[in-house]
Every structure is written in structure tokens, then in C-alpha cells.
Amino acid sequence: MNAADVTLFDHARKQLRSLCDVAGFEATDQNPVLLLEDLLGPAGRLPLRERPRYPSDVADDGTPVEFSVAFDDDGALAVRLLGEAGGENPGHSPDIAAGKRFLQAAGKRFRFPVERFAAVADLFLPEQPRGRFAVWFSVILRPRERPRLKAYFNPGVQGRHRAPALVAEGLRRLGLGDAYEIARRHALTRGPRDQLSFFAVDLDDSPLSRVKLYISHENAGPADAERAAAAVEGADPLRIREFCEVVGGGTTRFTGRPLVSSYSFVEAEPAGPGTYSLYLPVRDYVPDDEVARERVATFLAAHGIGPDRLDGALAAVARRPLRAGVGLLAHVSLRLGPFGAGTTVYLSSEAYGVCPPRERADTVLGTGAVDSAMTP
Ligand code: TRP
DSSP, X not given: OOGGGOBHHXXXXXXXXXXXXXXXXXXXXXXXXXXXXXXXXXXXXXXGGGOOSSOOTTXXXXXXXXXXXEEETTSOEEEEEEEOOOXXXXXXXXXXXXXXXXXXXXXXXXXOOOHHHXXXXXXXXXXXXXXXXXXXXXXXEOTTSOOEEEEEEOTTTTOGGGHHHHHHHHHHHTTOTTHHHHHHHHHOOSGGGEEEEEEEEEOSOSTTOEEEEEEEETTXXXXXXXXXXXXXXXXXXXXXXXHHHHHTTTOSSBOSSOEEEEEEEETTOTTSOSEEEEEEOGGGSOSSHHHHXXXXXXXXXXXXXXXXXHHHHHHHHOSSOGGGOBOSEEEEEEEXXXXXXXXXXXEEOOSSOBXXXXXXXXXXOSSSOOOOOOBO
């Protein structure tokens, strides 16, 4: 095939297949690729040279899909896809229709129960959605297990001022009446700098299916994350400090893209959130991906995980040397709580563009200032 004709689906499929190989999936397991195809929908069939018709906020270059690899402390590995089902036309209303089509197709194929989606859809999917997205999905894949699905909604979809009421009502409908107050007390304490950013629902019917609430903290430091984590029993504040120090490279105030907290609540466990996660947008705090990789490898090594599978995952997705860009490693997250801890690395597909590296403090790369515009 002529390189110019490679489609978004072809590009992302190869990356996903290689990631699944690294994570120990059977070579015959077609589920990951089927789900990717359903999720991308018609957008997946467009050649890359056409650029994203309607750039998605899932990734910086407008690619509507992002990969992640979760390293559990016990050695297990999961591969995930975060994606936006794109509509035929620009705008979030067509995106909502496309999201519903995906849910219907995948729901039928994999028997995902959609009741929890339906329970909050009228709140989060209004006629005239506002903000940076309306609905995203994530697919969670583990070797020899059934895929799982999660839907992400935008608390600001009816305007920022309505976010608290929407989230509180969404939680109430899902049997978690006290959850909003807990999140408010621990993570929404800094006025407009703390924002409700995502409301995510597990689409399965187990009593352990979760609702996840995400809060972004503009201009925050590690102490703000530690305070948010204190809502979860057994979330070790020292580990948060170490994570910010190592992955943030000594950053004390995250003034670029914000730190994000998330709590996951389970209906069977209404007393409080079972898990706290902290997301660090590493791409804003490194000159290039080689530095980002080094920091993640150091953090994993401190918790007994060698670099092989991290490097395998990076090689599966990267189409360039790590030092030649920044943003392949988009976020790194730390998960804490009584159900175990883990580290997740979010990897950009870079289907449409690579953000050029910034100058390293210790060396001079090239000449002149490097601007941060995407190059195809
Ligand atoms: N690209 C968006 C951002 O960086 C949304 C996003 C994608 C995101 N993956 C994420 C946000 C992981 C937090 C964590 O904000």
C-alpha cells in the first residue's frame, strides 16, 4: 500500500496489536482490534494525509484515540484505549450520535450492559453540548479476559456553573449520594482552580462497577494532591510525593497542564472512595520523550518493575526516536488504595503530528528557539 493511503485505523491497529503482544495477549485474540475499529467508526477509514477532519481533544494532535498501559504492583498488565467516536460532521451533537452507535454495536458484540449509561445520559448529553467534548469511551483489555468498557462524560457540558449540580445528581442516580460531598471536601477546596473535569462510569453490572470522578488542579503542588488523596484510606502520601518528585523531575508547582485527581466509588462500598489516582501530564514537564521515559523507568524500578515492558510498550507505539519529540508519553498516573497500587503510562498515537522536542537544560539541540507547533 502507498504510504499516503494509510488510514487512521491501519496506523492505530498496528500500534495496538504490538502493545497487546508486549502485554502477553494471544496472537489470535481479535477483540482489541475489533473494538478499535468500532470505536473509530468512519473516521478510522480516512487516510492520514487528510489530517483529522474534526480534531479531537483526546490527544494534542487531534487523534481521537490514546493508548495506555497499566502496570499493577503485582506484575499484571492491562492495555487500554481512550477514544472519541467521531461524527460525520463537526460538533459534539454528531459525536454523541456516533458515541451511541458505537455503544450499540460494541454493546451487542460484547454484551456490555448499558443501563448505567442510560441512567445519566439526559444529564450529560444535552441537545446543545458545550465544552471540549461530550462523550468518550475507554476499553480495558487484559490477556484472556473479557474486554471492559467505560464511558466518560463532561461535567461542564451544560456550562461550567452547572457542573457541581450535574455531578451530584449523576452520583445520586448511581446510588452514591454521599460521594460528591466527600470529593468537594478533599479536592474542590481551591476555588476556580479546582475543576470537575470528567465523570466516568463503568459499563458493567458487577457490584464492583465504579463511578470515577476527576478533578483538575490548576497551578497545584504535591501537597494539594496529598490532601486530595487523604479521602482514601491507605493512600500513602509519601508515594505521591515521590511520584511528583521523580516523574515531575522536581517540579514543585505544576503551572502547565494541570495535575488531575480521581476518586473511584463503588455502589457496594458507599462509605467512601476505594481508590485515589493522580495524573501527571508529563509532556509539559520534560524537554523530550527520552527524559520522560527515564523518569517513568526510575519510578517503576523503585517499585520492583523492570524497564522491559515499558520499553516494549514505547517501541510498539513510537514511530520515531524518543528524543525527536515530546508527548508520546502524555500522562503518567499513580493509583493508590486498599485494592492495590499501580502506575499507568498514557501513550499518544501521534497519527497526525509530533510535537517537536524542547531544548534540554544541559545540552543545546539544534539552533534557535523551538516552537511547540505540531509537525505532520
Ligand atoms: N488530552 C486531554 C488532556 O490531556 C484529555 C486526556 C486524555 C486526559 N488522556 C488523559 C486527561 C489522561 C487526564 C488524564 O487533558
